[in-house]
Amino acid sequence: MIRYALSAMALFSTLVLAEPLTQLQAVEKGKKVSSELLQTLGNHLQERIQTKGIVSGVNFCSQNGLVLTQKVAEENNVTLKRVSVHNRNPQNLASEEETKILVRWNHLKEAKKPLPEYEVISQADGGYLYYQPIVIKNPLCLQCHGKNVKPAVAKAINALYPEDNAKRYKIGDLRGMVVVGIPK
Numbered sequence: 001m002i003r004y005a006l007s008a009m010a011l012f013s014t015l016v017l018a019e020p021l022t023q024l025q026a027v028e029k030g031k032k033v034s035s036e037l038l039q040t041l042g043n044h045l046q047e048r049i050q051t052k053g054i055v056s057g058v059n060f061c062s063q064n065g066l067v068l069t070q071k072v073a074e075e076n077n078v079t080l081k082r083v084s085v086h087n088r089n090p091q092n093l094a095s096e097e098e099t100k101i102l103v104r105w106n107h108l109k110e111a112k113k114p115l116p117e118y119e120v121i122s123q124a125d126g127g128y129l130y131y132q133p134i135v136i137k138n139p140l141c142l143q144c145h146g147k148n149v150k151p152a153v154a155k156a157i158n159a160l161y162p163e164d165n166a167k168r169y170k171i172g173d174l175r176g177m178v179v180v181g182i183p184k
């Protein structure tokens with residue numbers, strides 16, 4: 001009897017685990033992973049700037065931006081990136097599909113309409129793609145992404161990213177987006 005109950009429970013939990021991921025669950029996961037990523041990057045960067053200054057912050061981003069993104073992705077079993085149409089790191093250039101979304105969001109901004117908190121698209125394989133805008137809210141961002149970047153900072157950035165296209169932003173601008181690929 002006990003054995004029967006146990007195997008029934010095992011069967012039940014297998015069935016529950018095999019349930020397809022709902023859109024609501026995907027959104028929850030996307031939100032969680034995005035805020036974890038932005039907080040991780042933000043906290044580490046702020047600490048580096050406070051202890052070693054802004055130029056050292058440039059090196060911090062360059063050495064750790066993608067590494068920390070990959071770490072958060074692995075911890076959460078998702079794919080993860082930050083992309084932009086006016087990017088700094090060539091590896092963060094938005095794809096054609098992603099560009100369409102960013103252009104659409106920029107049109108909303110120009111029309112002074114609010115941006116969606118996120119967008120989510122279901123994939124043919126049962127997974128989801130979750131997109132979340134990154135808007136410049138903190139004046140700190142402008143020290144490396146604004147129009148009046150200090151010469152020493154600009155020099156450090158240009159040495160690492162000769163094709164840099166990310167020194168043009170002001171508060172309230174759409175900087176790019178987080179893209180989370182959530183498997184089914």
Ligand code: HEC
Binds near residue numbers: 057059087136175
């Ligand atoms: C100390 C300089 C510095 C500061 C401050 C800074 N960034 Fe960056 N940012 C960089 C560098 C360098 C890269 C490229 C390296 C990488 O891949 O992360 C980058 C990349 C990015 C990217 C990825 C897209 C791309 O262009 O490569 C986003 C999005 C971004 N920054 C947003 C922000 C936001 C939002 C803030 C403020 C909270 C901020 N940054 C503050 C230096 C900085």
